[in-house]
Amino acid sequence: MRPWILMSVLLVALASTAQAAPKPRLKxxxxxxxxxEGRTAGPPLDCVDLRSVETVEIIDRTAILYRMPGGxxxxxxxExxxxxxxxxSTLTSRTVGARLCRYDTMIASRFGGASFLLLGxxxxxGKVAP
Incomplete structure (x- = not known):
């Protein structure tokens, strides 16, 4: 096979496997x-019951989101x-009991290092009533 034919086949193969550019992640x-969106804030609490947490999501460089039953x-x-x-990041904490509270410390670890967090x-x- 001639080199230019092989190169053409490779370019066509690469072009056909190219995907659309991924959507940029929101900051x-x-x-x-x-x-x-569509939610209202209540008065801040000092602690949450870890047994009620369904999922935990990290919002890059901003916050930790805890999803609870009922939305x-x-x-x-x-802080x-x-x-x-x-x-x-992987979050780890050492708590006394089943509550996570303000001023508790956590470690956010990921490949390449870890850092300490002081919770606020x-x-x-909650969802806004229709």
Whole structure:
């Protein structure tokens, strides 16, 4: 096979496997605002019951989102260390009992290092009644 034919076949193969450019990820504050659309904030709480948490989501460099039964959300904006939060961080904490509270510390670890977080108050968000 001639070299130019082989090169043409390779270029066609590469072009056919190319995908559309991925959608850009929203920055932390914009992403959090989109998640909280249609919700109202309640008075901040000092603690949440970990047994009630369904999922935990990290909002890059911004907050930790706790999803609870019934669609209620709790947003924690760490008082220290939020700038090191990444979507692929693994969060670990040491708690006394089953509650996670303001001023508790967590470790956000990911490939290449870890950082400490100092939790802030938990802001509850509920859905707006129609």
């Amino acid at each position: 932390g504050e914009a992403r959090l605002a989109k998640i909280l 209620r959300l709790y947003v924690n904006r760490p 220290a260390g939020a700038a090191d939060l990444k979507w692929d 108050p938990f802001a509850p968000y």
